[in-house]
Amino acid sequence: MSTVPPPDRSDDDPSSSLSDEQLESFLREAAEGGATSAPKEPSARARMVALRLREEDEAARRADPRGGRKNQGPPSPPGWRTGPAPSAGGSRKRRVGAVLGVLVLAALAVVAVRPSLVLPDDDGGGSGQPPAAETARPTGAPGDPAGSGRATPEHPFRGSPAERWAEGADAIEVPKAKALSGMSEEDVEFALRRTKDLLVAANLDPGVLRGGQPDEALAVLDPKQPKLLPELRRRLREPDEDHDPLRLFTRFDPAETRLVGDVVKVRGRMTLAAGEPGVVKVNADYTFVYPLVRTDDPDGPVARTIIRRELTLTLNDPAAWDVTEGRLLLEKFFAEYGNTSCDAHDGYLHPGFPDDGPDGERPTGPATDPYDRSEPLTMDGSGGCGRVTRT
Incomplete structure (x- = not known):
């Protein structure tokens, strides 16, 4: 009572x-x-x-x-x-049940807030949430996704670590800007945004992917940078082994292949660095995964081409440097391709399909994992024709 x-x-x-x-x-x-x-x-x-x-x-x-x-x-x-x-029997059981119920509810609440506690936190596959945005160089290659299988037009990323990656332009996240090297926060934010514009226009624009001209990407670059724009336009107009536009732009031959749907998976990061006084550097390191089918066989086998790009763009203060205001300089750019023909130099990527026979140039370079982002790119595609361990 x-x-x-x-x-x-x-x-x-x-x-x-x-x-x-x-x-x-x-x-x-x-x-x-x-x-x-x-x-x-x-x-x-x-x-x-x-x-x-x-x-x-x-x-x-x-x-x-x-x-x-x-x-x-x-x-x-x-x-x-x-x-x-309380009694000695049923009430005690009810108390235990109530405690267990509270623990279960608490566990569910924690999982709702921190799904990474039960989902894999690497870049592996599966149907869980996308991995957290990349903020530093990974320590190793991502694992194979659970329940791997062959890709199909309905599931073009099946069996790929990219299945859980973010997609399209939204995957290219611009970091927070800050005043740097004598440049204001607004200037730095502009440099970051224009770097993203270049990446999107060169690697995700549907017209460019179908072999079109990357005019929006070229518009980011400074025409005062000696020889750069004329050289890039020459590569696009008359590609050959020594003048390859694929070093900066992603293009497929529309007569040969086309994308499956409109989704391209993307993984990478963008970082800032101070250059000389009045110079801000933006470093970008991104991997793009493209699922493709033959143009004349849209329901046939799916191939995936993986391209990793590293580039550095700079924004220079026009008050101190002979540059065009609002344009960026291209300091360096590297590219590495996974699953494309080694002996084609026509300005297009030519993926190999699962049912292709052994033809073309035999691999002479080392076997590489195109999903491994743990090491920097060190050369502009001059490592020979290698073999990819997975696509």
């Missing part, structure tokens, strides 16, 4: 119309959990009946060393405000 007794409502209490026998019966049913409804507030007579029942229980326990009355009935009624009195 509550240590503070409820107020006496006597005649106003509906329970006062009950006989002692009816009230006692109700109290016993309540103790067993069988009562269907309870008085809103106990009357003085109800408290007297409860007191008498307790006194009978105490007298019975004194008379019987084993405890309880000889005509053992249900236990004494619980207090009106304290809830049912």
Whole structure:
């Protein structure tokens, strides 16, 4: 019973119309959990009946060393405000169940907030959430996804670590800008945004991927940079082994292949560095994964070409340097391709398909994992014709 007794409502209490026998019966049913409804507030007579029942229980326990009355009935009624009195059996089980229920709910809440606790946190596959944005160079290659299988036009990234990667332009996240090397925060933000514009225009624009001219990408670059734009346009116009536009632009021959759907998977990061006074450097390192089918067989086998690009662009203060305001300089650019012909130099990527026969130039370079981003690119595609370990 509550240590503070409820107020006496006597005649106003509906329970006062009950006989002692009816009230006692109700109290016993309540103790067993069988009562269907309870008085809103106990009357003085109800408290007297409860007191008498307790006194009978105490007298019975004194008379019987084993405890309880000889005509053992249900236990004494619980207090009106304290809830049912605990028993040695069922209530304990209920308490354990309640604790387990609370633990399960707590675990579910933690997983909802931190899904990485139960999902793989590497770049591996699976159908879970995309991995966190890359902020530093990975320590190793991503693992194979769970339940790997052959890619199909309906599931073009099946069996690839890129299955969980973010896609398209949204995957190229611009870091927070800050004033650097004498350039304002607004200047640095502009350099970051234009670097993203170049990456998107050169590697994700549908027209460029179908072999079109990358005019929006070229518009990012400074025409005052000696020989750069004329050289890039020459590569696009008359490609050959020594003048390859694929070093900077992603292009497929529309007569040969086409993308499956409109999704390109992307993984990488963009970082800032200070150059000379009045120079901000933006370093970009991204891997793009393209699923393709033959143009004349859209329901046939799927090939994936993987391209990793590293480039450095600079924004120079026009007050201190002979540059065009609002344009960036291209300081360096490297590229590495996974699954494309070694002996084609026509300005297009030519992926190999699972049902292709052995033809073309035999691999002479080392076997590489095109998904491994743990080492920097060190040369502009001059490592020979190698073999990829997976696509």
